[in-house]
Amino acid sequence: MAQKPGGQDISNRVGEHLEKLTKVILTGARAVLPVFRTTPKPVLYRESGFSPPEIELDRIALLATVRLRRLDPYHPLRRRAEQIASNGRQISRFARCTLALPNSEQINPLQYAPWYPREPRGNAQARIGAPMGRTKEQAAANFMAFQRTIPSSDIVIFSDGSRLADGRAGGGYIGLQAHHQFLRSSLSYGHGKEVFDAEAEAALAGAQAAIAYPTAQFATNLWICLDNLEVAIRLLSPSTGSSQEIFESFRTLAAAWPLRKRLPHTKSGSIQIRWVPGHAKIPENEAADLAAKEGAASIPPDPHKSSYASLKRYAKTQSLSAAQSQWEKVAPQSYQDLEITTSPKRPGELQLNRLDLGHVIAARTGHGDFTDYHERFNHDDAYLLCRCGARKAPLHFFFCHIAKR
Template sequence: MALDSDDKLRELQPLRAKSNGPHESQVFDAEAEAALAGAQAAIAYPTAQFATNLWICLDNLEVAIRLLSPSTGSSQEIFESFRTLAAAWPLRKRLPHTKSGSIQIRWVPGHAKIPENEAADLAAKEGAASIPPAPHKSSYASLKRYAKTQSLSAAQSQWEKVAPQSYQDLEITTSPKRPGELQLNRLDLGHVIAARTGHGDFADYHERFNHDDAYLLCRCGARKAPLHFFFCHIAKRRAPRPPGPPSEVISFLLGTAKGAQKLATWLAETHFFEDICPRQPLLST
């Protein structure tokens, strides 16, 4: 931040000002708050009466754009206060020959070894390490982020309470993003979900719901089960399964998006559900 006279910048020591704004804030809020505090300090600076313009340099482009423009979202009060201060700058106490001038905003690249910007960053770090005022307020951006974090945490806590045991065994968690398994086609996705839940073309499932017309056996002679695809000796002869201990490989195949994709590829190579373990026995020709 610098003051100029006759449109020529004077070299000044960085103006430091304590901020009484929200402690619980994001970088965006802190930058806006610092600009306001700096401008307030500059307008009270003894040499302000000799200056024409007040130059504020920021390495946060969004804050630089919004400081003198109508703003919505986080830190509205800060931006409104800054615009009020900017309007008051030409009315400040100044010498008769000094022009009214204005507050000018300029963006400067961060981490470019600009001495003044490096000094400002150092002052910001010192401020961040200081004890916050009490009681402190939270900004809109920080509350929004806090609410998002809390909602994700609450969803995960609820999931841990209600998740089926099979999902807990596979260590399948909730996700705020679109699960990668949804990239599979519907048939392959159905096989993965059936193996996870135990709700599908399995002997125990058919017996529980008295499906008298269901076929309960695989071609290898074993009862159909959610994890039978992994142990079926006919399938193992057709295509090797992923190496590793069964407990780890099964958790990978059924518990991760990458594993589900590999399982879908393996099922297609072996024709497991079409030929080896079909819903109904294949007709002999």
């Protein structure tokens, strides 16, 4: 049901379709699970991992709305979404879905033409010193050996990103020159960022601080070292993904490095990217990781726009939260007594063999070959006693000496 502006309920004409979808989903759940036909519907949803059709359709609609943030600037749906965001009026289903999402970045998939030259991924991995089959120990030893070859006049930035359990993200970086640490900063991004985005923003912030520092005139190259392989590969490449603006800013900064103010005998140089094995006891990388965690734990300044990657996580989380809220409302008393309070997307019980799974679900619900069940439904032809002589009870199979064989 939907509501008019005055609060009156109006039909959105989806109830009949939801009923048909419900029948299909429950039929599939009964085919997946070894259960009796009288097993309650909430149990079928919970034990199969299927979502009620309304929740699943809402998830699909929300993910489709997220994809609006990756449409080109001339797409009519993007223009319509921008108009809705500006006036904030929920006058249609499309408007409600659009306004349900937090403010986020807009990706332009047409930023670069399909024929724009791109560096092959293998070449990029070789350029940044990616693992490419090496163990972490080998990669760490190779990086430390490479680090000793960097001229002391060059600036080396170690950056990192972090995300806490409550969703707050942060970044951090340290800068070294002539074997001396002269830069350190912790950055807080609040909610709405993934580790990928925090890593990219921290690398950009570190590069900006290095190019603005007076000793940049003595450095030939600026080295950006980070342990996120995907960010390291994309930093100098055209990007049409999450944090597109950050990657574009980094490319602009890389082009400006040779044009910086420098001493006459200092070469123009360039910005170089190097991948660092994470948690490999490399002191500089550990220091950057500590700065990133401090940034994530601190209070963010102004609210940031959510990244596209974070927006996708938000849409998926909303679906899981809706399924969880629905389960808390309709969970049978037997499940509440067993403190089964979650409704996961992939229940771990499905890994059991079919016979054991049937025993578990029957014991939880009481809908099975039990004496109480047969008496409840007046099954006159049912066998009420086990072969061992005891009454059939939900947990009898666990204690029956015949079943234990």
